[in-house]
Amino acid sequence: MKSAVLALGLVTAIFAAFSSSPSYQLNSYGIGPGGSSNSTSTTYHLQATVGEQANGSTAGSTKTANNGSVQTEQLNVPPAPTLSNGSNTYYNKLNVIVSTGGNPSDTAFAIRVATGSCNNSPLYVQASGTLGASPVYQTYSSWGSGSGSYMTGLAVSTTYYVNVAAKQGLFTNTEFGACASAATVSPSTTFSISPNTITLSNLLPGSVITSSNLSINFATNGNSGGTVYVSGANSGLLSNHVSHTIAAITGNLTLQTEGFGVQATGATETSGGPLTTVSPYSSSGSTVGAETTAPSTILTSTTPLVGGFANANFQAKASVTTPASNDYQEVLTFIAAGNF
Numbered sequence: 001m002k003s004a005v006l007a008l009g010l011v012t013a014i015f016a017a018f019s020s021s022p023s024y025q026l027n028s029y030g031i032g033p034g035g036s037s038n039s040t041s042t043t044y045h046l047q048a049t050v051g052e053q054a055n056g057s058t059a060g061s062t063k064t065a066n067n068g069s070v071q072t073e074q075l076n077v078p079p080a081p082t083l084s085n086g087s088n089t090y091y092n093k094l095n096v097i098v099s100t101g102g103n104p105s106d107t108a109f110a111i112r113v114a115t116g117s118c119n120n121s122p123l124y125v126q127a128s129g130t131l132g133a134s135p136v137y138q139t140y141s142s143w144g145s146g147s148g149s150y151m152t153g154l155a156v157s158t159t160y161y162v163n164v165a166a167k168q169g170l171f172t173n174t175e176f177g178a179c180a181s182a183a184t185v186s187p188s189t190t191f192s193i194s195p196n197t198i199t200l201s202n203l204l205p206g207s208v209i210t211s212s213n214l215s216i217n218f219a220t221n222g223n224s225g226g227t228v229y230v231s232g233a234n235s236g237l238l239s240n241h242v243s244h245t246i247a248a249i250t251g252n253l254t255l256q257t258e259g260f261g262v263q264a265t266g267a268t269e270t271s272g273g274p275l276t277t278v279s280p281y282s283s284s285g286s287t288v289g290a291e292t293t294a295p296s297t298i299l300t301s302t303t304p305l306v307g308g309f310a311n312a313n314f315q316a317k318a319s320v321t322t323p324a325s326n327d328y329q330e331v332l333t334f335i336a337a338g339n340f
Contacts, residue, residue, distance in 0.1 A: 073171050073172050074171075074172055074173070074174055075101075075103045075104075075107060075166045075167065075168055075172050075173075075174050076101040076102055076103050076166070076174070077101060077165075077166070077174045077175060077176075077177045078098065078099055078100065078101040078103070078109060078163075078164040078165065078166050078174070078177045079099040079101050079177055079178060080099065080162075080163065080164075080177060080178040080179055080180040081096050081097055081098050081099055081111070081162055081163070081164050081180050082096070082097040082099065082148070082180065083095065083096055083097075083160075083162055083180045083181065083182035084097075084148075084182065085182050085183060085184060085185060086221075086304065087271070087306070088185050089185065089221040089272070089304045089306070090184055090185065090221070091156045091157075091184050091185050091186060091187045091188075091221055091340075092152065092153065092154050092155075092156065092184065092223070093129075093150045093151060093152045093153075093154055093184070093223075094150070094151050094154060094160060094162075094182050094184065095148045095149070095150055096111060096125070096143075096148050096149060096150075096151055096162055097143075097144070097146065097147070097148035098111065098140055098143045098148070098164055099164070100140050100166075101166065101177070103166050103168070104168060105139075105140070106139065106168060107139070107140070107166050107167070107168045108137035108138055108139055108166070108167055108168065109137060109138065109139070109140065109143060109164050109165065109166050110124060110125075110135035110136060110137045110164065110165045110166075110167075110176075111124065111125040111143070111151070111162060111163075111164055112124055112125075112135065112162065112163050112164070112165070112176050113125060113131055113151060113160055113161070113162050114160070114161045114162075115155075115158055115159065115160055115161070116161075117161060118161045118163065118179035119161075119176075120161075124136060125149075125151045127142075128152075129149060129150050129151055129152040129153075130151075130152055130153050131151065131153060131154075135165070137167055154184050155184065156184055156185070156186050156187065157183070157184060157185060157186050158183060158184050159181055159182070159183040160181065160182060160183070160184070161179045161180070161181045162179060162180055162181070162182075163176040163177050163178060163179045163180070164176065164177055165177070185221065187221060187222065187338065187340050188219075188220065188221055188338070189219070189220040189221075189222065189226060189336060189337065189338035190217070190218070190219045190220070191216075191217065191218050191219075191228070191334075191336035192216075192217045193214060193215065193216050193217075193334055194214070194215045194217075195214070198211045198212060198214060198314065199211075200314065200316055200328075203246075203316055203317070203318040203322070203328070204318065205318050205319055205320040205322065206317070206318075206319070206320070207317065207318075208253045208254055208286045208315055208316075208317045209315065209316050209317070210286075210313055210314075210315045211313050211314040211315070212313070213265075213311040213312065213313055214311065214312040214313065214314075215309070215311060216228060216264075216299065216309065216310045216311070216312060216334065217307075217308065217309055218275065218299065218305065218308040218309075218310075218336050219305050219306050219307060219308050220301075220304060220305055220336075220338035220339075221304045221338070222304060222338030222339040222340045223304070223339070223340060224302060224303070224339035224340070225272075225273070225300065225301035225302045225303045225304060225305055225338075225339055226300070226301055226305060226336060226337055226338040226339050227297050227299070227300045227301075227336070227337055227339065228297070228298055228299035228300070228310075228334060228335070228336045229295035229296060229297055229298065229334065229335045229336075229337070230262060230281070230291055230295065230296055230298045230312075230332060230333070230334055230335075231291060231292065231293055231294060231295045231296065231332070231333050231335075232248060232291035232292065232293065232330050232331065232332050232333070233293065233330065233331040233332075233333075234330050234331070235247065235248045235290070235291065235292050235293055236248040236260045236330065237260045237316055237328040237329065237330050238328065238329065238330065239323065239325040239327050239328045239329075240327060241325045241326075241327045242323035242324075242325045244322065244323045244325070246258055246259065246260045246316055246317075246318065246322065246328065247259060247260065248260050248261055248262075248290040248291050248292065249261055249288070249290050250280040250288070250289050250290045251287065251288070252285070252286055252287045253286045253287075253288060253315055253316075253317045254285075254286045254317075256317060257317075257319045258317055258318060258319040258322055259288075259316070259317050260288075260314070260315070260316045260317075260330070261288025261289055261290055261291070261314070261315055261316075262281055262288055262289055262290075262291050262298070262312060262313075262314055262315075262332070263281055263283060263284075263287070263288045263289070263312065263313050263314075263315065264277040264278075264281040264282060264298050264299060264310055264311070264312050265277065265284070265310065265311045265312075265313070266309070266310055266311045267299060267308075267309070267310040268308075268309050268310070269301070269305055269306065269307050269308045269309070270306045270307025270308075271305075271306040271307065272301070272303055272304045272305040272306050273301045273303060273305045273308060274301065275299055275300070275301045275305055275308040275309070275310060276299070276300060276301070277298065277299060277310065278297045278298055278299060278300055281296075281298045281312075286315060288315050291330075291332065295333075295335055298312070298334075314330075314332075316328075
């Protein structure tokens, strides 16, 4: 019996020696699976084997190799997603496009979001686009495929760091991959008109006189676009000298005895929008819209707008009974507002 014990000890010592070559060395390896490979309950799943690398993983400067069947079941870690702030127009949202990393089509992905640094107190994009405390896994198509989806409710002028994890059934979850970053901007609306003064030529009875164009420049990153309004101090051309007003009207001036109105034309934009003219100011020829002391919409866009531009002109017609005077005038006010 003593000899048998000594012989067994000798075999064990040989078996436990490092397996090595001039280039590789395997430490603390074992043989074969044993025990239960997959145990479940209503709330937990357990997968286990024995005879694996003792420390669970082998790490290098650029790669980490985990041992066993769990490692072979795991998916590719998704690369950094693609983020967009809408060409510097999004102030409370960002667009995110998931990169699948070559994983199968039924893979589900979770999107993690942080500020300050990549993993600083992260939140997760929910199916609605808002941020929440728990990860939500959805397929690539549910996240918008190549068009992506929006993460919403963000703070203005803030840099966000976003990375993605993947899973496909049990025991396949990856870690969150590399981060991409993008910053929201501040809400903004820009507006200008030129020139500040326009002069009508002499009003001849029975003739429609049209002014030169007023140039309107308008841009906004409001989520719902923006609006330009017009109003007049006198609701028409007023002469204090003769106490007469050529009243503002809506309609075709050629069919009227007397009248004054505004017309908007040539609405366009660099991107976003579109910027459109609004009735009753959107007609052509001698058809105009009445301006009143209350602001009326003359231009509008329902989406963010870059480089919005339009012209406005003013038309008037005097009758044979209109009192002559050289002080007929109207003070027009244009107001622009972003719809945030």
